[in-house]
Amino acid sequence: MKTVIIGYGKMGKEIEKILLERGHEIVLIVDENNTADLNPGNLKRLGAQIAIEFSTPDTAYNNIITCLRSGVGVVCGTTGWLDKFEDVKKVCEQENGTFFYASNYSVGVNIMFRMSEKLAQIMNAFPQYDVTLEEVHHTQKKDAPSGTAITIAEGIVKNLDRKRKWVNETTTVADELEVLAVRRSVVPGIHTVTYESEDDLITLTHSAKNRKGLATGAVLAAEFICGKKGVYSMSDLLGF
Template identity: 50%
Template sequence: MKIALVGYGKMGKEIEGIAISQGHNIVAKLEEKPTKENIKDAEVAIEFSTPNSAYENVKACIEIGIPVVCGTTAWLDKLEDIKKLCKKENGAFIYASNYSLGVNLFFEINKRVAEIMQKYPEYLIHMEEIHHTEKKDAPSGTAITLAEEIIPIYKFDGWKLSYKTENNKLGIEAKRVPNVPGTHKVSYDSEVDKIEIKHIAHSRKGFASGALIAAQWLIGKKGVFTMKDVLGFK
């Protein structure tokens, strides 16, 4: 693949290292907005920038005609606009809050466990996520994705940043600890016992590898996709 990295922070550098080791070519490393000139040699763009830049970066890639894989979180108030633009321009776009294979398997497990546990109201549900102190958004995009799978099953009114679930809102507790790539936990607690499912990331490699898998899958396709499409979960 000929890859443009849009955003060249820690994730961009991690993706670069794995991509080169797999024989791919990094043809652009952008800290600025993509243009026809600076992204012209790319077959696909992988966007990991900042919440303030992501929308304009993805929009530019779609308008230029470059398939784009986006992993930046905390800009999703504009995601529907991007989906409409992608369809209008006959483009190719994937967004995921987390590209790790393990996390996407965890999403599926989380949904199935919630379907089972919802039948037993004596178990109170709660979520917790832990990330490094440099993470800008809280709760994490991954935690929000987990919550969005649970909310319709439990008929919650939504989620809130809290150490407990109350007032029909799913509680998500967000902790920031140095040098933690990402931990997500969903707990079901009763008076007599506690059931937990947990995903612990050991490094950013899982996220980077998954983004490359998604990028390779996206080339040659048209439409708006998710990791469920890439991994065949639909």
């Protein structure tokens, strides 16, 4: 597979290792110092098939559109730009292109997404429990709450009848789900859902040990979409 890495930071460097380990070719690496290299002429000349995009909330959208308009499929992991997701879907359709998005590429986190949805359904029958969500990440993370926390929060709001929306602050409003973002030194990512009654606590926690699981998931997604058309997510990749 002829790949492009867009965003050569913590994730881009991990993805590079996994791509090479799995025998893929990297035809271009783009970061903030050579953004002009990401252009349709260059992508065509290099024969790029799939771009893996882990840049910044402010730059992801334009990078994705450039790739889709150039006939290059995109696996995007950048969070914090999702207000433009519908636009991306539209362009992907217009161009008969391929787009894969996940707020988290770790298999374990995606299992937790499903467990949290199921737990929320079960908890409809137990109103004595209130629920909160906490995420902890390294201090360089630009968006808060994390895209992963937003996915978990949306899953709870969708499945737990007594929560109407999530808020990124402490709240005592009964139908609001409290989502707190904590920033601490070098933590790759911890997400905890807590149900609390007067008598006990039930917690569901995912704690990433490193970034390798995330990078591997992104490369598996790139392999999955290569040769396909349309918009895909981790549910398609993992067969949920």
